[in-house]
Amino acid sequence: MFGRIRFMKIDVERQKEIQQAEELLFAGPQALGFAKGLFQGHFVADWVLPYPRIPAAQQTELDHSLAELREFLDEKLDPAAIDRQAEIPRDVIDGLGRVGVLGMTAPAEYGGRGFTQMANCKVLEEIGRRCASTSVFVNAHHSIGIRALLLFGTHEQKQKWLPKLVNGEQLGAFALTEREAGSDAANLQMMARPTEDGSHFVLNGEKRYITNAAIAHVLTVMARTPVPGSNKTAITAFLVTPDMPGFEILEACMPKMGIRGTATGRFALRDVKVPKENILGPMGKGLKVALTVLDFGRTTFGACCTGAAKTCLRLATEHANTRKQFNKTLGEFHLVKKKIARIAADAYAMEAMTTITASLIDRGLEDYMVETAILKVFTTERLWEAINDAFQIYGGSAYFVDLPVERMLRDARINQIGEGSNEVLTSFIALVGMRGPGMEFKEIYDTMLKPSRAGIGKAWTAGMHRLGAAVRIPDIPVASAELGSFANQLGRLIWRFNLAVNRALIAYREPILDMQLVQERIAGAAMDLFASTCVLSRWDAELQLARRNGDSRPSTNGAADLFLRQSFRRIRGFLAGLKNNDDKELIATANSVLGKENSTG
Numbered sequence: 001m002f003g004r005i006r007f008m009k010i011d012v013e014r015q016k017e018i019q020q021a022e023e024l025l026f027a028g029p030q031a032l033g034f035a036k037g038l039f040q041g042h043f044v045a046d047w048v049l050p051y052p053r054i055p056a057a058q059q060t061e062l063d064h065s066l067a068e069l070r071e072f073l074d075e076k077l078d079p080a081a082i083d084r085q086a087e088i089p090r091d092v093i094d095g096l097g098r099v100g101v102l103g104m105t106a107p108a109e110y111g112g113r114g115f116t117q118m119a120n121c122k123v124l125e126e127i128g129r130r131c132a133s134t135s136v137f138v139n140a141h142h143s144i145g146i147r148a149l150l151l152f153g154t155h156e157q158k159q160k161w162l163p164k165l166v167n168g169e170q171l172g173a174f175a176l177t178e179r180e181a182g183s184d185a186a187n188l189q190m191m192a193r194p195t196e197d198g199s200h201f202v203l204n205g206e207k208r209y210i211t212n213a214a215i216a217h218v219l220t221v222m223a224r225t226p227v228p229g230s231n232k233t234a235i236t237a238f239l240v241t242p243d244m245p246g247f248e249i250l251e252a253c254m255p256k257m258g259i260r261g262t263a264t265g266r267f268a269l270r271d272v273k274v275p276k277e278n279i280l281g282p283m284g285k286g287l288k289v290a291l292t293v294l295d296f297g298r299t300t301f302g303a304c305c306t307g308a309a310k311t312c313l314r315l316a317t318e319h320a321n322t323r324k325q326f327n328k329t330l331g332e333f334h335l336v337k338k339k340i341a342r343i344a345a346d347a348y349a350m351e352a353m354t355t356i357t358a359s360l361i362d363r364g365l366e367d368y369m370v371e372t373a374i375l376k377v378f379t380t381e382r383l384w385e386a387i388n389d390a391f392q393i394y395g396g397s398a399y400f401v402d403l404p405v406e407r408m409l410r411d412a413r414i415n416q417i418g419e420g421s422n423e424v425l426t427s428f429i430a431l432v433g434m435r436g437p438g439m440e441f442k443e444i445y446d447t448m449l450k451p452s453r454a455g456i457g458k459a460w461t462a463g464m465h466r467l468g469a470a471v472r473i474p475d476i477p478v479a480s481a482e483l484g485s486f487a488n489q490l491g492r493l494i495w496r497f498n499l500a501v502n503r504a505l506i507a508y509r510e511p512i513l514d515m516q517l518v519q520e521r522i523a524g525a526a527m528d529l530f531a532s533t534c535v536l537s538r539w540d541a542e543l544q545l546a547r548r549n550g551d552s553r554p555s556t557n558g559a560a561d562l563f564l565r566q567s568f569r570r571i572r573g574f575l576a577g578l579k580n581n582d583d584k585e586l587i588a589t590a591n592s593v594l595g596k597e598n599s600t601g
């Protein structure tokens, strides 16, 4: 009986969660994206092949901007000094504004450069290559700080706020996190109550860990607003400025381990009156606004990590080629080669994944949440390994502050936590991905329990979809015949992945929502399938370009080849782990350590 009541309570909470997620994520019928397609056993080739290219005219503009940026960064950016002094100097910020970095994707009519997300990612890669503090600062301002204004602002709002924000005269910040709302962003407590005449909202509450909080002139702040006619509340996005009475900086620059040049702060809003004209997007849809903003942040995150991984590769190679021990350079030892090859393979994949994910946004795919989550998790985990490997190759010297490696290590650690911790996103990738096939199984199952004419029709369609995916190995239409074997292997792995997803859904049904170890393997396989696809697409494009240019050199690409082999092996490992694992023992051990012996989960 007790168990039944507990189950019913969980069920009600679960229904609430599902309802919230449905509202957030699935606004209506949309084209099938690439990652969601993988979970259904499809290879939605149009989104990933051929490898996207920036149009020639835009490429010229990008090349010009990159040249200008590099010249400025060479002259002015000193990452070691920024770390030591825990501040990005004002002249660096002004210079970034001058070369257009602070408004790269803003439309030209508001003073921006009007760059696509793909072009913007190339700019962020260049900054990420040099200084993580600066790339996080730019991301906080441009990728997320002014993003809600760019995406959801009215023309009047954009006209009023954007011109000064895109040239760096003013800075932006994005304020979601609170004490009780970290990973659980929907639990934020800051309240915004309408005044009696409805002209303003009065905001109360505190935010913490906000990049640029104390240096921003305009903050996108998420707060709870009452839902008219009910006692519920929903989240709404507001533009808040620090000159509003009641805005109080509690701590301007919280001392921290890495990205020390960024100003991470806490602030309070005490009876701050914000005009209703400062609402961004629809009332009560702030969570959707926030998640869309974070999609953009996660894409440029991928670009910054790619840049940093390339720096790791350069540093590791330089050292391995010059440092001698046992009368040999370090690069002659196989265990050092292993690290260098892995960094090279991963950096190649990170760039390909960033480019393709950014292109999905540019090409107007409506729902790219799974791809941006994959990009964020994959690139941040790979960068962490790359820095760790480079650190190891440098040995004791890496530990000292005269070399950049220890700073890079400190700087990179936040990546796995910020903008959605990798655990939360891993779970998200698996659950959102499995939703499509899960709904089809539900249709079939419900009809078996309660047959009806309409139900049988829908169940038949669902059954045919599931059956079709189960018997058909997807075709991977690469243009280069020499990649045929990799393409075939990828197709077979997608087919096997789909079977594994089906099997997990049938075996575990709704409890899979809480089975994070299963989710981790499913998400891991999906991430590597996406990564392999991006690598294959990029390599295919390189071969085609070489062919068009009459280049007769052999078609080898060590990094791409190695990545695909390692990625395929990882995918097989994830799928095998679904059947052969120690999950029960792992959970039991953790429960015993945590003092939760009676827990069923």
Ligand SMILES: Cc1cc2nc3c(=O)[nH]c(=O)nc-3n(C[C@H](O)[C@H](O)[C@H](O)COP(=O)(O)OP(=O)(O)OC[C@H]3O[C@@H](n4cnc5c(N)ncnc54)[C@H](O)[C@@H]3O)c2cc1C
Binding pocket: 140, 174, 175, 176, 177, 181, 182, 183, 184, 208, 209, 210, 211, 212, 256, 259, 264, 414, 417, 418, 419, 420, 421, 422, 423, 424, 427
């Ligand atoms: C330097 C820095 C800059 C930041 N800048 C900003 C900013 O500009 N704007 C902003 O709004 N926020 C910002 N943040 C906040 C950041 O986004 C949060 O720190 C992050 O979302 C995690 O929240 P939390 O720190 O409260 O960790 P918690 O939510 O307490 O989570 C701690 C850990 O618990 C685990 N965990 C949590 N939930 C789950 C789950 N469901 N399943 C499995 N494991 C789980 C994860 O391992 C996670 O890392 C910043 C943070 C830092 C450190």
